[in-house]
Amino acid sequence: MSLYRDEGVVLRTQKLGEADRIVTILAKRTGKIRAVAKGVRRTTSRFGARLEPFTHVDLQLHTGRTLDMVTQAETIRPYGEALTADYPRYTAGSAMLETADRLTHGEKEPALRQFLLLVGGLRTLAERGHEARLVLDAYFLRSLAVAGYAPALDACAKCRAPAIRAFAIVAGGVVCGACKPAGSAVPAAETIGLMTALLRGDWATADASETRHRSECSGLVAAYLQWHLEHGIRSLRHVERELRERTTTVPASIGSDTAAHPP
Missing domain, CATH: 2.40.50.140 (Nucleic acid-binding proteins)
Structure with a gap:
């Protein structure tokens, strides 16, 4: 050996x-x-x-x-020592570990960028500088980007038109009115801005965001992640339960986009 x-x-x-x-x-x-x-x-x-x-x-x-x-x-x-005493951070960290496992399919296939993202995400959670769910959503978006599934956020995912009207998981991100499929979510412009900030690491913008936009962003990101994984992230149930206890703002039209791939 x-x-x-x-x-x-x-x-x-x-x-x-x-x-x-x-x-x-x-x-x-x-x-x-x-x-x-x-x-x-x-x-x-x-x-x-x-x-x-x-x-x-x-x-x-x-x-x-x-x-x-x-x-x-x-x-x-x-990192477990810093996370286990804080339920929101522990559940967010658990979702990170599960996502890293799902996104690295083959054994002994180098995945340096996924490794660095995971270490960075756990370190940021442990340092408590940002809200746990913001850190988790940033990790989800960046991990998806590394895996080749980055959502289109600046222009229509289908025709590249700049006029954004909705977010369609099946289309791969934001879409214009002409390309908008049935059942698309129609998030606030601030929500798309928050997703962009998290993907780019713009923490000043992310930390200044409102609770309702964070909640809407989290719902879209979780649905988008699980659609591409074709599998639910079990740890997200605990994350989302904790989130519901703090806010009742839920994006109303996510369910129709994700019905084909339930958690």
């Missing part, structure tokens, strides 16, 4: 046997890795706590026939 070293973020774990775990990691150079961590469920394990979700770790692994094996793990930064 060959030995290699990489750093990565633990996305999820699952039990294996009586004391082992299978750990899924998004690594900086290698991409997504599934590896066995021997004995980590024992209280005497040397590095069990270092292989929990949200942890940024430096790893040494052996290449196996089907699954690699973790032989060393050193914590770079335990």
Whole structure:
């Protein structure tokens, strides 16, 4: 077996046997890795706590026939410690991990930009400088852009006309009146502006946005993400429940666009 070293973020774990775990990691150079961590469920394990979700770790692994094996793990930064005490940030972080897992399809296919986005998103959440849902929506939009699914926000997704009338998930973003399909959402101009700011990293504009536009933006971004993934993000249910408790503003016309791909 060959030995290699990489750093990565633990996305999820699952039990294996009586004391082992299978750990899924998004690594900086290698991409997504599934590896066995021997004995980590024992209280005497040397590095069990270092292989929990949200942890940024430096790893040494052996290449196996089907699954690699973790032989060393050193914590770079335990983001989980900062997130678990704050429910909105914890649920947002969980949705980030799940999305990173979904967007990196193949194992050991380099995904440096997705890795950097994930680390940056978790760090921003932990630093508490911006509202958790804004950070999550920014992460969703940028991850989609890296994967080739960036929504059109400046001109019609179909004909490139500058006259924007609606947002159509099936069309790939904003559309003009002539190209507007049935069931399109008609968000406020400020909502589209917020999506643009989040995609570009314009935090001054994003932080100054109103609650109703944030809520509308979150609904559109979540629907757009899950449409392209063709799969619901389970963690989003908890994020959206927390959001509903703080606001009752919900984009009314999202449901018709997303009916073909329910969460």
